[in-house]
Amino acid sequence: MINELENILPSVKNDHQKASLQNAIAIGVPSMKHEEWKYTYYNKILQQGFTPAFVDDQQPSVEKEFIDEYAVSENRIVFVNGVFHNELSQFNSHPKINFWNSNNISESSTKDFLLELNNALATDGVFLEIGDHVVSEELIEIFYIHTNSSAIVNLRNKIKVGKNAQVKLAEYYINYDANPAYSNIVTEIEIAQDAIVELDKIQDAGNLFNITDNTFVKQDRNSVVTVNTFSLTGGITRNVLQFDVNGEHATANMNGLYLLENEEHVDNRTLVNHNVANCESHELYKGILGGKSTGVFNGKIIVKQPAQKTNAFQSNRNLLLSNDANIYTKPQLEIFADDVKCSHGATSSQIEDSELFYLQARGIGKEVARGLLVYAFAAEMVERVKNEKLRNKLQSRIAELLKIEL
Amino acid sequence: MTINIKKIHLFRTNLNKGCLIIGFGLNLYQILGSVKPNPIMAETQDEILEDVVNSEYKYGFVTDIEADNAPIGLTEETVRFISAKKEEPEWMLEWRLKAFRDWQKMTEPQWANVHFPKVDFQNIIYYSAPKPKKELSSLDEVDPELLKTFEKLGISLDEQKRLSNVAIDVVFDSVSVKTTFQETLKEKGIIFCSMSEAIKEHPELVKKYIGSVVPKNDNFYAALNCAVFSDGSFCYIPKGVRCPMELSTYFRINTAGSGQFERTLLIADEGSYVSYLEGCTAPQRDENQLHAAVVELIALDNAEIKYSTVQNWYPGNEEGKGGIYNFVTKRGICKGNNSKISWTQVETGSAITWKYPSCILAGDNSIGEFYSVAVTNNYQQADTGTKMIHIGKNTKSRIVSKGISAGKSQNSYRGLVKVHRKAENARNFSQCDSLLMGDQCGAHTFPYLEISNNSSKVEHEATTSKIGEDMLFYFQQRGIDEETAVAMIVNGFCKEVMDNLPMEFAVEARKLLAISLEGSVG
Numbered sequence: 001m002i003n004e005l006e007n008i009l010p011s012v013k014n015d016h017q018k019a020s021l022q023n024a025i026a027i028g029v030p031s032m033k034h035e036e037w038k039y040t041y042y043n044k045i046l047q048q049g050f051t052p053a054f055v056d057d058q059q060p061s062v063e064k065e066f067i068d069e070y071a072v073s074e075n076r077i078v079f080v081n082g083v084f085h086n087e088l089s090q091f092n093s094h095p096k097i098n099f100w101n102s103n104n105i106s107e108s109s110t111k112d113f114l115l116e117l118n119n120a121l122a123t124d125g126v127f128l129e130i131g132d133h134v135v136s137e138e139l140i141e142i143f144y145i146h147t148n149s150s151a152i153v154n155l156r157n158k159i160k161v162g163k164n165a166q167v168k169l170a171e172y173y174i175n176y177d178a179n180p181a182y183s184n185i186v187t188e189i190e191i192a193q194d195a196i197v198e199l200d201k202i203q204d205a206g207n208l209f210n211i212t213d214n215t216f217v218k219q220d221r222n223s224v225v226t227v228n229t230f231s232l233t234g235g236i237t238r239n240v241l242q243f244d245v246n247g248e249h250a251t252a253n254m255n256g257l258y259l260l261e262n263e264e265h266v267d268n269r270t271l272v273n274h275n276v277a278n279c280e281s282h283e284l285y286k287g288i289l290g291g292k293s294t295g296v297f298n299g300k301i302i303v304k305q306p307a308q309k310t311n312a313f314q315s316n317r318n319l320l321l322s323n324d325a326n327i328y329t330k331p332q333l334e335i336f337a338d339d340v341k342c343s344h345g346a347t348s349s350q351i352e353d354s355e356l357f358y359l360q361a362r363g364i365g366k367e368v369a370r371g372l373l374v375y376a377f378a379a380e381m382v383e384r385v386k387n388e389k390l391r392n393k394l395q396s397r398i399a400e401l402l403k404i405e406l
Numbered sequence: 407m408t409i410n411i412k413k414i415h416l417f418r419t420n421l422n423k424g425c426l427i428i429g430f431g432l433n434l435y436q437i438l439g440s441v442k443p444n445p446i447m448a449e450t451q452d453e454i455l456e457d458v459v460n461s462e463y464k465y466g467f468v469t470d471i472e473a474d475n476a477p478i479g480l481t482e483e484t485v486r487f488i489s490a491k492k493e494e495p496e497w498m499l500e501w502r503l504k505a506f507r508d509w510q511k512m513t514e515p516q517w518a519n520v521h522f523p524k525v526d527f528q529n530i531i532y533y534s535a536p537k538p539k540k541e542l543s544s545l546d547e548v549d550p551e552l553l554k555t556f557e558k559l560g561i562s563l564d565e566q567k568r569l570s571n572v573a574i575d576v577v578f579d580s581v582s583v584k585t586t587f588q589e590t591l592k593e594k595g596i597i598f599c600s601m602s603e604a605i606k607e608h609p610e611l612v613k614k615y616i617g618s619v620v621p622k623n624d625n626f627y628a629a630l631n632c633a634v635f636s637d638g639s640f641c642y643i644p645k646g647v648r649c650p651m652e653l654s655t656y657f658r659i660n661t662a663g664s665g666q667f668e669r670t671l672l673i674a675d676e677g678s679y680v681s682y683l684e685g686c687t688a689p690q691r692d693e694n695q696l697h698a699a700v701v702e703l704i705a706l707d708n709a710e711i712k713y714s715t716v717q718n719w720y721p722g723n724e725e726g727k728g729g730i731y732n733f734v735t736k737r738g739i740c741k742g743n744n745s746k747i748s749w750t751q752v753e754t755g756s757a758i759t760w761k762y763p764s765c766i767l768a769g770d771n772s773i774g775e776f777y778s779v780a781v782t783n784n785y786q787q788a789d790t791g792t793k794m795i796h797i798g799k800n801t802k803s804r805i806v807s808k809g810i811s812a813g814k815s816q817n818s819y820r821g822l823v824k825v826h827r828k829a830e831n832a833r834n835f836s837q838c839d840s841l842l843m844g845d846q847c848g849a850h851t852f853p854y855l856e857i858s859n860n861s862s863k864v865e866h867e868a869t870t871s872k873i874g875e876d877m878l879f880y881f882q883q884r885g886i887d888e889e890t891a892v893a894m895i896v897n898g899f900c901k902e903v904m905d906n907l908p909m910e911f912a913v914e915a916r917k918l919l920a921i922s923l924e925g926s927v928g
Binding site for chain 2: 035305321323326327329330331333335337341343345346348349
């Protein structure tokens with residue numbers, strides 16, 4: 001990997017990209033010795049033969065009907081193999097919502113290999129700007145479609161939400177022709193005061209699709225931001241979600257559901273930086289683990305010294321359906337302010353016998369009862385999706401994956 | 407004699423009012439007679455006030471005893487010197503040397519949430535023993551200087567013998583001076599002696615168990631301890647014996663610049679029970695002193711070990727100068743079925759604490775418990791917690807950790823609950839609560855849960871908050887001043903842990919808590 005990066009170094013023209021590539025080479029590929037990567041073997045993605053490269057501009061053909069199957073709204077921004085696809089994208093014109101594709105590359109000097117790799121190799125991405133006071137009921141959907149390509153797809157997005165705006169966004173990963181895929185996506189979201197934003201991440205692209213996603217949210221005062229992450233199917237998935245709460249009376253909500261089977265692996269990392277006083281954060285991640293799957297949850301809440309009167313709550317609950325599944329969870333609090341209420345909790349167990357008994361006593365067969373209980377466990381997360389169409393879709397998809405009839 | 411007159415004076419005033427705090431591991435009921443072991447409340451307002459005035463470290467005196475020191479620094483020669491000094495057999499020296507060679511290849515752990523200047527391991531005296539060392543048959547033969555020190559601490563040996571039913575194996579700067587109640591214990595077949603004695607008298611037991619729970623290359627500090635450990639306690643409870651008294655070891659660090667490296671090995675054979683107490687104070691020193699102990703507990707079938715610690719080493723002064731570095735490896739293994747190990751600790755001292763008493767639950771139906779109160783004030787830093795490794799079927803563990811941080815201190819809980827694939831029906835409950843006093847301190851939690859068995863149930867919860875104004879108001883409304891109210895709230899916060907301490911320790915621990923937090927509310 002590092003060799004390949006060194007090989008492309010001379011062909012990089014942009015100074016920022018060159019610097020990032022050099023950084024990435026210096027940092028090196030993450031190993032399990034690194035605390036942040038303790039339970040996820042990154043090389044397992046690379047071993048599937050993905051190479052770092054600039055993607056070619058050639059547009060593979062994807063039919064519009066294909067997208068229709070997934071989309072629930074008329075606002076679509078579509079990327080195929082990391083390139084913006086003009087014909088498939090469409091947008092109900094709204095005078096104050098603008099988007100254009102841009103590479104969004106900036107000066108970067110982090111210690112994170114994936115961020116540097118992304119900055120070095122990203123050629124495309126969306127720049128979405130939502131004006132002040134825009135209230136849009138309809139979802140804005142972003143599609144990451146992958147067809148036959150062994151290149152690592154690096155996309156870099158920027159989303160700006162104006163004052164008092166209310167919008168809902170969703171992103172989907174789709175594997176068009178079931179070839180191995182790896183997307184490394186970075187999204188930066190800036191939210192102005194009083195805005196209400198929901199972002200739903202739907203990761204359901206089959207077990208050949210690997211994802212490393214970094215999402216950074218900066219929110220200003222009085223804003224309410226909710227990020228829902230649904231990891232339904234996938235290969236190795238790693239989601240990093242970071243919130244910087246920079247204005248008073250802001251609320252950050254993080255919800256996640258991971259549904260794992262076979263040898264699937266999901267690593268969810270969240271970090272909330274409470275930088276100012278009087279803010280709240282609520283976090284709930286739930287996992288259902290079957291087969292030989294592995295779930296990792298690392299939630300970190302940092303309450304800085306000025307952030308008095310912070311309320312921060314975090315919870316991670318896991319249901320283990322198989323004895324070969326593993327869950328590694330690390331809910332973490334770092335608190336430097338004294339007038340706060342913070343809590344975290346983590347649980348892991350299988351289905352309660354008493355709950356099963358309750359249903360069986362009422363004439364429900366054991367398998368059906370089990371299905372009901374597992375579905376109910378997951379349903380709590382789906383209910384947090386505000387858009388009805390998307391919610392219904394998710395409900396039936398989860399029922400399908402859990403092999404139960406609603 | 408380099409004794410700080412002022413300190414002694416303060417000490418005397420304490421003694422006069424029946425200083426509860428220093429009777430480590432003693433049966434205070436009997437020593438103090440009239441004083442009820444009801445903490446805080448047994449004190450009058452005046453006494454609390456006085457405590458506030460001298461809330462500095464109270465035991466900062468130095469006893470001038472000619473010490474038999476090893477040359478400064480650590481080389482293979484030092485290891486050989488220590489081993490020779492202790493007249494150890496060849497296998498022990500070999501073991502030490504192996505550990506030393508492993509240690510040389512290791513680096514200090516960096517992951518803990520503590521910050522301190524790098525320790526110069528070549529600038530430490532690795533062995534110091536009080537002189538003269540000869541076989542003693544009665545207390546009269548003990549160095550009078552030493553006896554005086556103990557008297558100052560309120561545990562004169564003869565008084566112990568007469569009054570308490572606690573046998574104390576006193577470790578004074580690395581060498582065990584006098585072991586009491588040997589006779590009573592001998593009747594039951596219990597072996598309770600210093601480590602060096604055990605190496606000579608019971609080599610087969612030592613050989614079998616030493617390093618079996620904490621391997622000699624387990625971590626940097628454990629390896630260091632293996633190479634240079636000077637002394638410690640050894641305890642063996644035979645089959646089916648319930649130890650009739652609470653065993654206690656008393657450690658005290660003396661001699662400027664000497665690190666103390668004790669090693670405790672405790673074996674509870676089938677069906678036995680033992681409760682073991684460990685308490686510590688150290689004289690005031692300006693430079694940091696290193697303490698790297700290793701404690702190993704082994705519980706066989708149906709055995710139970712209860713291990714309690716009150717740690718009150720010098721935490722450094724208000725500017726964070728001085729204080730003890732406490733890097734301890736404590737681990738117990740529930741080797742047999744139905745065995746139980748319970749750790750209880752009250753940590754109020756030390757500038758840096760790095761300590762994770764752990765349980766390996768290997769036997770089926772075995773139980774591990776960890777109860778901890780960690781208090782940090784001023785510039786203290788504590789990174790402490792536990793590890794519960796579930797291997798056997800139906801194993802249970804319970805973690806209750808209470809952290810209190812005040813002043814400019816940092817207090818971290820770091821714990822691991824690991825459930826192996828074969829640990830059917832494993833059950834864990836963890837709770838770690840933090841209390842913050844003051845806006846300059848920090849409280850952190852780093853729990854790791856690694857679960858590979860689906861029939862297990864694991865729960866973890868943690869909260870962080872401060873003492874509510876409504877709570878304080880409630881007390882003040884009833885005529886209880888702020889300082890006392892805080893002490894009572896803190897005691898309530900820690901009650902669950904305190905209840906697990908043997909009574910004598912609980913008394914002392916409650917006092918310690920109040921003293922450690924004096925002046926931190928305002």
